[in-house]
Amino acid sequence: MKPPVFEYIRPADLDQAIAALGEGGVAPLAGGQSLMQELGRRHRRPRAVLDLNRLQELDYIAVGDDQVTLGALTRYRVVERCAEVAERIALLPEALSYVGHATIRHRGTVGGSLAYADPSGEFPCAAVVLDARIVLTSTGGSRTVSAEDFFIGPYSTVRTDTELITAIIIGLPPAHVTWAVEEFSRRHRDYAVVAAEVGIGLDDSGRIDYARIGVAGGGPTVRRHRSAEDALVGRIPTTALIAHAAALVAEESSPIHSVHADVEHRRHLVRVMTGRAISKASTKRTGEL
Ligand SMILES: Cc1cc2nc3c(=O)[nH]c(=O)nc-3n(C[C@H](O)[C@H](O)[C@H](O)COP(=O)(O)OP(=O)(O)OC[C@H]3O[C@@H](n4cnc5c(N)ncnc54)[C@H](O)[C@@H]3O)c2cc1C
Numbered sequence: 001m002k003p004p005v006f007e008y009i010r011p012a013d014l015d016q017a018i019a020a021l022g023e024g025g026v027a028p029l030a031g032g033q034s035l036m037q038e039l040g041r042r043h044r045r046p047r048a049v050l051d052l053n054r055l056q057e058l059d060y061i062a063v064g065d066d067q068v069t070l071g072a073l074t075r076y077r078v079v080e081r082c083a084e085v086a087e088r089i090a091l092l093p094e095a096l097s098y099v100g101h102a103t104i105r106h107r108g109t110v111g112g113s114l115a116y117a118d119p120s121g122e123f124p125c126a127a128v129v130l131d132a133r134i135v136l137t138s139t140g141g142s143r144t145v146s147a148e149d150f151f152i153g154p155y156s157t158v159r160t161d162t163e164l165i166t167a168i169i170i171g172l173p174p175a176h177v178t179w180a181v182e183e184f185s186r187r188h189r190d191y192a193v194v195a196a197e198v199g200i201g202l203d204d205s206g207r208i209d210y211a212r213i214g215v216a217g218g219g220p221t222v223r224r225h226r227s228a229e230d231a232l233v234g235r236i237p238t239t240a241l242i243a244h245a246a247a248l249v250a251e252e253s254s255p256i257h258s259v260h261a262d263v264e265h266r267r268h269l270v271r272v273m274t275g276r277a278i279s280k281a282s283t284k285r286t287g288e289l
Pocket residue numbers: 027028029030031032033034035036072073098099100101104107108109110111112113115116118120121122123163164165166189190191192
C-alpha cells in the first residue's frame with residue numbers, strides 16, 4: 001500500500017481546480033475513500049492529485065420548489081441527515097444509510113461516488129432511479145448528463161479526465177410516492193451484493209400510478225428497469241403482480257460472477273430484493289397488499 005509519487009495540488013477556488021484538471025494527468029481527490037486505495041495499490045498513477053476538500057463552492061445542498069441540487073463535495077452523511085431532503089426525497093437518506101458505516105459516510109462524497117461508478121453503489125443507483133442530472137465542468141464550459149447515460153461499465157463513466165463533477169440535480173418525485181430499499185450484503189453494511197431501490201405511488205383506487213425500480217449489483221452498471229415499471233403501472237399491487245415484475249427485472253439483469261456471488265445467485269438475489277422492495281414500497285402507507 002505505497003502510492004506512486006504524485007504532485008499535490010490544493011486549489012483555492014473552483015476556477016483554479018478546473019484549470020488544473022485541464023492540464024491532464026490529474027486525479028480529483030474528494031473523500032479519498034476509494035482514490036487512496038487505488039493509489040496505494042498502484043491501480044492509478046496520476047501525475048497530480050487535485051484536493052477538492054477546501055472548495056466550499058462544491059459543498060452545499062440547495063432545496064428548490066421542484067428540485068434539490070447537491071454540490072459534488074457534499075458528504076453522504078450531510079445528505080442523509082438533511083431534514084429538507086428527507087421530507088422531499090425519502091429515498092436518499094434510506095439508500096445512503098446502507099453505504100458502509102457512519103465513518104465512511106462522514107467522509108465519502110456524492111460526487112466521488114458517482115465518479116467512482118461502483119456497480120454496487122447505493123448512491124449511483126439512487127441517482128439513476130431519481131432521474132438525476134449530473135453537471136460536468138471543464139475549461140470548455142459545463143454540460144449536463146442524465147444519470148442513466150452517465151454509467152457505461154464497471155467503474156466507468158462518460159466523464160472525461162478533464163471534467164469535474166460539480167453538481168447533481170434531482171427533480172422532486174411526486175409527494176405520494178413511497179420508497180423502499182432492500183439490500184443483501186455479506187456482513188452488516190458491507191458493500192451490497194445486490195440492492196433494489198423502488199418507488200411506488202398509488203392512486204385513490206389503490207392502483208399503481210408511479211413506479212421506479214433500480215438495481216445495484218445486478219450487472220456491469222447500476223440500472224433502472226423500465227419494462228418492470230411499465231408492468232406495474234395501472235394495476236393493483238398483488239403478490240402475483242409483484243412476483244411478475246421482480247422476475248422481469250431478474251431476467252433483464254446481466255449479473256457478473258464475483259467472489260461474493262456467482263451469476264445465478266446474483267440473479268436470484270435481484271429477484272428477491274426487487275420483490276421485497278416493491279412489496280415494502282406498496283404497503284408502507286397502508287400496511288396491506
Ligand atoms: C470500508 C469502506 C466501505 C465502503 N462501503 C461502501 C458501500 O457500502 N457502498 C458504496 O457505494 N460505497 C462504499 N464505499 C465507497 C465510498 O462510498 C467512497 O466514498 C466513494 O466510492 C468515493 O467517494 P469519495 O468521496 O471517497 O471519492 P474519492 O475516493 O476521493 O474519489 C473516487 C474517484 O472519483 C474521482 N472524483 C472524486 N470526486 C470527483 C469529482 N467531483 N469529479 C470528478 N471526479 C471525482 C476521484 O478522482 C476518484 O477516481 C466504501 C468505502 C470504504 C473504504
